[in-house]
Amino acid sequence: MPAVVLCSALTACGGGSGGGASVPVAALPPAAGSSASTATPASPSTPLSLAAQVGARMFVDQTLSGSGKMSCATCHDPDSAYGPPNDLSVQLGGTQLNRSGTRAVPSLRYKDVTPPYADLLDNPDGISVPGPGGGFTWDGRAPTLAAQAQIPLLDPNEMANASAADVVARLQAGPYAGLFKQAFGADAFADTNAAFQNARNALQAYQLEDPSFHPYSSKFDLYAGNKIGGNLTVAEARGLKVFANPNTGNCASCHYQGAGLNGSSALFTDFSYEAIGVPRNTAIPANADPSHFDIGICGPLRTDHPPAPGNTFCGMFKAPTLRNVALRQSFFHNGVMHSLEQVIRFYNTRDTLPELWYPTVGGTPRATPDAGFPTYGLITTQYTGGTVKKYDDLPPTFVSNIDTQLPMDGRAAHSTPPMSEQDITDLICFLKTLTDGYKPPATAPTSGACIQ
Missing domain, CATH: 1.10.760.10 (Cytochrome c-like domain)
Structure with a gap:
């Protein structure tokens, strides 16, 4: 099986207010009163x-x-x-x-081998020191x-x-x-x-x-099993390297390939928790109260790790699996971002271009941004002067809990980010290979965004 390692907490949860969906089984179980005793x-x-x-x-x-x-x-x-x-x-x-x-709302796929939460859970990579890990929901409170x-x-x-x-x-x-x-x-x-x-x-x-x-039916699964149709394209293979490289994407630091069901290929999560300073989502009604903060393991939904000064867990949320991440339409615990590209760019430029992700206080908005001002961030207005209110969804007491692993290593504003434009494009191509239901084409394509 090809060796692999993977990337960052790119998923969020959501739900819907529409009708129910059909059960993905061949037929529904027997109706009430049926004498059938065998399973469908x-x-x-x-x-x-x-x-x-x-x-x-x-x-x-x-x-x-x-x-x-x-x-x-x-x-x-x-x-x-x-x-x-x-x-x-x-x-x-x-x-x-x-x-x-x-x-x-997170996906319910690939939850079958998730261990209960522990403050000191052994990391499946066999290298990282034990830390918060396991459990269900964004804060792990369900065992x-x-x-x-x-x-x-x-x-x-x-x-x-x-x-x-x-x-x-x-x-x-x-x-x-x-x-x-x-x-x-x-x-x-x-x-x-x-x-x-x-x-x-x-x-x-x-x-x-x-x-x-837990279907394990992605292109990556064919690749990991050395099966027909699983050959990665040149771009996808480069993206895998970005995913694994500790000096660029470094996705594997949280999305290690831990074994799946019955030894199946990678889960793309190590069940760990990190504080990465996701921007506040003002679209959530609860956030209209400036004193309201969702700080993950420390509450408010979880109550056994009070948010006292010095609590190093405050601000940490669970790293979800990256399987099917390209299908998601909202990301992170608060759903603040809505495209996979935007999430990766946040990881890449949270520190080098914080003004794209957090509000600027005291500055003067420009009527027309500079020609090179990026438009992929949450903030599309360019300011003259002012102070960027970084980590605006985390109480100042807990800013020291922010993880400083690459690509979010705290490098200086307006310095060069860890990933190049090619790295970002290639990483997205690789992450798309994690989508279930892949059917190899009869003839391999020779052109397209994720080929060469």
């Missing part, structure tokens, strides 16, 4: 357990929400690699689908997929059930209550707490068992 196959060789069949039903069931119009698949769309189907920074939910979340499933079901900004009892009552009144009993026993609804735990276990079983959650 997700593929010719991969049956689903009864618990996973329940989870498959739950995943697309809009009646499990307070609004009656939102399911897991609303925000985790199977056709969008189980990520959001839109470019919203955060999604709308609640009983009237009018409440805004505070974080972007398992089953625990993570509870969060959206009960969150007032998401599926907005008032209690676990509400979820159980909706399940008991639903069309697959009989299947639930087949999976968990004739008295499965007798104990509300046990029934709610089984419901969460069902969603976890579905995500662990159904191969659509």
